[in-house]
Amino acid sequence: MPLFKKLSAYDERSARLAGIALMVLSIFLFSFGDAMGKFIVATYSVGQLLFLRASAALLVLAPSIWRQRHEFTHLERPWLQLFRVVLSTVEVAAFFLATVYLPLADVITYYLAGPIFVTALSAIFLGEQVGWRRWTAILVGFCGVLIALRPSAQTVSLPALIALGGSLSFAMLMLVTRSLRATPDIVMVSSQFGGTFLLGLVLSPFHWVSPGAGSLVLFALSGCISVAALFCVNRSLKLAPASVVVPYQYSMIIWAVIFGFVVFGDVPQVATIIGAAIIIGAGFYIYLRERDLGRQDTSVNPPV
Secondary structure: OHHHHHHHHHHHHHHHHHHHHHHHHHHHHHHHHHHHHHHHOOOOOHHHHHHHHHHHHHHHHHHHHHHOHHHHOOOOOHHHHHHHHHHHHHHHHHHHHHHHHOOHHHHHHHHHOHHHHHHHHHHHHOOOOOOHHHHHHHHHHHHHHHHHHOOOOOOOOHHHHHHHHHHHHHHHHHHHHHOOOOOOHHHHHHHHHHHHHHHHHHHHHHHOOOOOHHHHHHHHHHHHHHHHHHHHHHHHHHHOOHHHHHHHHHHHHHHHHHHHHHHHOOOOOHHHHHHHHHHHHHHHHHHHHHHHOOOOOOOOOOOO
C-alpha cells in the first residue's frame, strides 16, 4: 500500500534527525531547569527545592508508575539499586547547593567531566582495560578541571569543592547505572526523584519559606521540565544510535553560559571557558574510543 511505502521511506534518516532534535531539545530543557533551580534557591532552601520539585515530578510520573508497577518487583541487586539512589540524591543536592554560590556555567563545567571520571573509575575499581590513548585523554581532562577550578589558596572555595564532589558522585552514579542495564527506565527515573523527595522532606522543615502561588508554579514547572527532558533523552536514544546523538549533549555548556548571562548577569571567566573546552575535547575523544570499543553508554545527562 502507498501509505506503508511512504512510512518505509521515512525510516532511518528521518528517525536520526528526530533523535538529534529530541536530544538538542532535552539539553535545552535540562539547562532551563537548572537555571530555574538556581533562580529558586536564591529565595528558598535547596531542601525545599528538592522536596517540591520531586513532588511535582512524581505526580507527573504517577500514572506510568501505576501502569508499570509490576516492574518494581524482583529488582536486580536491591542494595546496588539503593546505592544508586543515594548517589543520585547526593549529586543533585550538591549541584543545586553549588549553584547558590557559583555561576551556572562553572557548575556545569565540573559535571561535564563526568564521562572522564567514569573511565578512570572503571579502570581503578572495575579493572576495565583502558589503553594509553584514553589515559592520556583522562589526564588532559583532569587538567581542564584544574584550569576551571583555578586552584590556589585564594580561589579554591567550598562551593567549588561541593560542585566537584557532586561531579564525582555523578560519575559513580553513571558507573553503577552501567551495571544495572536490566532495570526498567521507569524504576530508574522514579527512584531518583524518590530519593530527592525523601532528602527534601527531611531538610525542608529547617529552612521552610511559605511559597506564594507564583513560586509553587515555578516548583511544579521545574519538576515537569525534568520529566520532559528525560523523556526526550530516552526517546532520542531509541530513534537514533548513541554515536549520533550523544555528542550533542555537550551543548549544555552553551546554554549554561547563555542562561547564566541573561538571567543572572554572570560573565564566564576565561579559565572556565578554557577548562570547559579542554574537558569537552577530552570527553568527546573518550566517547569516540568507547564507541569504537562497543560501549555506547557514555552519557552526560545533567542531574534530575
